[in-house]
Amino acid sequence: MQGSVKYxxxxxxxxxxxxxxxxxxxxxxCVEELRSQYLSIMADPSFLHQFEALLKDYVGRxxxxxxxxxxxxxxxxxxxxxREDLCHTGAHKVNNTIGQILVAQxxxxxxxxxxxxxxxxxxxxxxxxxxMGLECIVYMGEKDIVRQAPNVQxxxxxxxxxxxxxxxxxxxxxxxxEAIRDWINNPKDTHYIIGSVVGPHPYPDMVSxxxxxxxxxxxxxxxxxxxxENPTRIIACVGGGSNAAGAYFHYLERxxxxxxxxxxxxxxxxxxxxxxxxxxxxxxxxxxxxxLLMQTEDGQIxxxxxxxxxxxxxxxxxxxxxxxxxxxxKVVAIEDDHAVEAAFLMAKxxxxxPALESSHALAALDTLDLEPNDINVIxxxxxxxxxxxxxMQKGEHE
Amino acid sequence: MNRLxxxxxxxxxxxLNIYVTAGYPGLHDTEPVVLALxxxxxxxxxxxxxxxxxxxxxxxxxxxxxxxLQNGMTLSLLFKQIxxxxxxxxxxxxLMGYFNQMLQYGIPAFIKQCETVGVDGLIxxxxxxxxxxxxxxxxxxxxxxxxxxxxxPQTPSHRIRTMDEASHGFIYMVSAxxxxxxxxxxxxxxxxxxxxxxxxxxxLIGFGIKDRQGYDQACNYAHGAIIGxxxxxxxxxxxxxxxxxxxxxxxxxx
Ligand SMILES: Cc1ncc(COP(=O)(O)O)c(C=O)c1O
Numbered sequence: 001m002q003g004s005v006k007y008x009x010x011x012x013x014x015x016x017x018x019x020x021x022x023x024x025x026x027x028x029x030c031v032e033e034l035r036s037q038y039l040s041i042m043a044d045p046s047f048l049h050q051f052e053a054l055l056k057d058y059v060g061r062x063x064x065x066x067x068x069x070x071x072x073x074x075x076x077x078x079x080x081x082x083r084e085d086l087c088h089t090g091a092h093k094v095n096n097t098i099g100q101i102l103v104a105q106x107x108x109x110x111x112x113x114x115x116x117x118x119x120x121x122x123x124x125x126x127x128x129x130x131x132m133g134l135e136c137i138v139y140m141g142e143k144d145i146v147r148q149a150p151n152v153q154x155x156x157x158x159x160x161x162x163x164x165x166x167x168x169x170x171x172x173x174x175x176x177x178e179a180i181r182d183w184i185n186n187p188k189d190t191h192y193i194i195g196s197v198v199g200p201h202p203y204p205d206m207v208s209x210x211x212x213x214x215x216x217x218x219x220x221x222x223x224x225x226x227x228x229e230n231p232t233r234i235i236a237c238v239g240g241g242s243n244a245a246g247a248y249f250h251y252l253e254r255x256x257x258x259x260x261x262x263x264x265x266x267x268x269x270x271x272x273x274x275x276x277x278x279x280x281x282x283x284x285x286x287x288x289x290x291x292l293l294m295q296t297e298d299g300q301i302x303x304x305x306x307x308x309x310x311x312x313x314x315x316x317x318x319x320x321x322x323x324x325x326x327x328x329x330k331v332v333a334i335e336d337d338h339a340v341e342a343a344f345l346m347a348k349x350x351x352x353x354p355a356l357e358s359s360h361a362l363a364a365l366d367t368l369d370l371e372p373n374d375i376n377v378i379x380x381x382x383x384x385x386x387x388x389x390x391x392m393q394k395g396e397h398e
Numbered sequence: 399m400n401r402l403x404x405x406x407x408x409x410x411x412x413x414l415n416i417y418v419t420a421g422y423p424g425l426h427d428t429e430p431v432v433l434a435l436x437x438x439x440x441x442x443x444x445x446x447x448x449x450x451x452x453x454x455x456x457x458x459x460x461x462x463x464x465x466x467l468q469n470g471m472t473l474s475l476l477f478k479q480i481x482x483x484x485x486x487x488x489x490x491x492x493l494m495g496y497f498n499q500m501l502q503y504g505i506p507a508f509i510k511q512c513e514t515v516g517v518d519g520l521i522x523x524x525x526x527x528x529x530x531x532x533x534x535x536x537x538x539x540x541x542x543x544x545x546x547x548x549x550x551p552q553t554p555s556h557r558i559r560t561m562d563e564a565s566h567g568f569i570y571m572v573s574a575x576x577x578x579x580x581x582x583x584x585x586x587x588x589x590x591x592x593x594x595x596x597x598x599x600x601x602l603i604g605f606g607i608k609d610r611q612g613y614d615q616a617c618n619y620a621h622g623a624i625i626g627x628x629x630x631x632x633x634x635x636x637x638x639x640x641x642x643x644x645x646x647x648x649x650x651x652x
Pocket of ligand 1: 093118120195196237239240244355357381382383
């Protein structure tokens, strides 16, 4: 692959000041086994063959790059949608779970654990475990189990066990802690499939590589449609940052392409009810990685707020912390109601109901100076069926 | 020489280190608990800085952390409590805390404050030895504080040597690869193997030790034992009244 190590690949696990593996000695055997083997496994031709075949025939890749005519007209600028919402299971998350399950098989693991917030990553993990016939345990905050009941049912139907995380604030960060503790206690037979570009090295790098299929496709799809591989900008929402990492990957070292990372502003960046990690967060360690996170003066991790469960995470992947600190990426925060508005606009103009997470990326169009000749690529990370209840409730007030 | 190093100079075995979460069970219980442990003849007190996300800990210590935070416990208050303890006790005190809390406080400020109030050693479970040596060893080693690293049955011997070199207190031998408080199978093969390495630092065995039998076994293979979850459970059901009984159930007065 082309490009320097500036943004694309971490050096010793660090993206500039961020990343690394700040993990207890107890977790070292698990992480070290993965770290020492993931690159050679991923470079193996039989692995690549199987990965590509599953992405094509099972996930349904390549996903279309769709020119959104009416939306483009509305914004007076060219808008392309990368349709990750058309992936099997309804979001980009499955690109990563397919990759990791194949790694887990090659490491000889029979038991898979995962964390989930909204349930999207949990469903994507339960799906690939069913596909491969592996045992699957998904940790989910006790509060989220109640909030996201349909996804809990989907995971169960797919044969996964959903274990409530009862510690701390009983949400995504605690589900992640529980999964890590499970791994500490079951180092031999278990692989932990993390759902985003977060966690200790090598996860941010490994998950970015699996998701990089998104930008790999954008390259040739855009060339086919416009004669040029490079758009003016790529816009993606950032929870942990996996769909953004995937959409940016092959463009990271191409400085002419602007990267716009959209965080969840919640009720307002300074309202105390937000998930705008990079704006109100400070440097620290969360889930084994040095990054930007929301915390108190005492270093206790703060519970974020977003209307979108997939963006409701108090940290951000270390690659994104580095992209933002070095000003390679521009950050926009979008508030709850604005994201909902953008979802309704999209449904009306293009006949596509976007996930609430992706709606944040769409809403960012309102905040940018768009020129008529600009080529904007928006990563439409998921579909909105899972968010219908929220849309209906909010829609009544429109 | 700090109090911890002086202890190891004076005493070469049967060292009992008791862990308690600071600010637990009540916000102002840190001081009476430490003083009672000192009076009961405990050799080292390990104070846990309560944290919202204690990755390496099992349910018992997690719950005590959560409770302490709800009580209003903070790092600044802990420093004040330790300063008060030092007016009455010279028991070696080791702080156990997750790295993020120290980063937020500021590493130089944290070290300085530890020295000022009379902390002797540190255990930072999520600061791996490679990152410590690369970025932080020089500043910690310039202080009077003793760092102690954790090893597990899975830690390869070259890493154990590295940690032995980076440690200036003791080597914390985690008895099995599990979170704190787990019910675990103890492997004496591991204890023997580490004993034969003849490390520079004394070795204390911890995780899963809850009674006299576990303590005696640890003392057979190492310089002593660390007891955490069992003591937290004792405090949860008995309060502060009979801390001496917990200790005499583990070992006779020394
Ligand atoms: C559709 C969708 N988009 C985005 C996200 C946010 O995750 P990430 O930032 O890792 O892409 C999620 C997470 O659940 C999601 O389901």
